[in-house]
Amino acid sequence: MHAAVTEEQREIRRTVRDLLAKRAGPRETRAAVATPEGYDTDLWHRMSTTLGLPGLTLPEAYGGVGCGLAELALACEETGRALAPSPLLATTGLAAPLITALGTEGQRAALLPSLADGSLTCALVVPGVSLALALGLTGDDADGSWAGGGRAGGVQARTADGGWRLYGEAAQVLDGHSAGLLLVAAHAGGFARSRTLLFLVRGDAAGVVRHRQPTLDLTRSQASVHLRDVEAELLGEEPVDVPGALAGAGRAAAVMVAAEAIGAARAALDRTVDHVGTREQxxxxxxxxxxxxxxLADLYVQVEAAHSLAYCAAREPDADGGLGGLALAAALEALRAVAGETIQLHGGIGFTWEHEAHLYFKRATADELLFGPARRLRARAAERTGLFGDSGPPGGGPREGAGGIRGDGAGGGRDGDGGGRRVGTSWPSARV
Structure with missing residues (x-):
């Protein structure tokens, strides 16, 4: 099933694809990730000023375009196709929705226009190693134990001289080394009155130490962020529903990552189709x-199914039934399957690290580590919809292999085919 695409949406897709085709090929991508920022700053400037991608979903009152998540997903599909490194996910997918939802009028007026035009980038600093849990994608942790739980570890906040000071660290912050603004999740009130709050911290503030970390996928830059008695500004006014806002941002981010994965899967499948059409044996x-x-027919069907689910989720971003998580799970599995087959079908050259096939394989693996795994995304969706009732699944946890929650073959089939027959006996007729 393909949802109708408007002329405006087609134009968004075309303009983004044309720009990235000129500026974000495999060679340009490898050069961009080697820069201190981890992305092509001139390309980001063009994406921001010419195309307006960072402000695509922001309100017009704050300099945004006022489009919906479906339009942003189309743009993300193209950035995923090119594997173009940029602060788009960290700034537009994670930080901007939180500032919009929780910020005061003064904070929104001061920050959102700069985020919309790309002159300011932002990174969400979540302590621990489970960004997916903090965003409500793989579980419900309303007490915020992922942020330190009011105990030692994570990031702690305390009041001092009428303001706030932060102390702690986070190890895996997307684009945290280059962002001009940090949005930090921290615990306040100690253990007895523990609560999770979000704080605004300037990237160059005194006491902020940031280091870019080596990562499997170089197109997803990550950093360690250390905060040593740093001055911070509370986002919004207490009381604030931080877990609810994080879950809302998580649903939007899930659609963005799913769209990127679908674009990457389609590009890898295109390359594979071209290769097997010319390689002779x-x-x-x-x-x-x-x-x-x-x-290839199996891969094509799997990618198209993930595409339909992702755009269904994009058109219902506020639904709390776990649709975004299901779309993300399907997209991650599709990219993983396509990337693996791309390496296999390219033969000996596909196993060399220098070949483009490994860029897709690394993206597939890294995204599932950051936002998955797929079985937990599905298990969380099952919890939200009450699939197993109040008592939960048999055995006290998500059933793996029964009813298809797990997609690794234990549920009666291998990844993506649902245990059914192979689909198609002829070459995929449509270009992916």
């Missing part, structure tokens, strides 16, 4: 062999 292209056709 036994005097004929390997793409003419039925076994290869079956494998």
């Amino acid at each position: 036994f005097g004929r292209p390997i793409g003419s062999f039925q076994a290869v056709k079956h494998r």
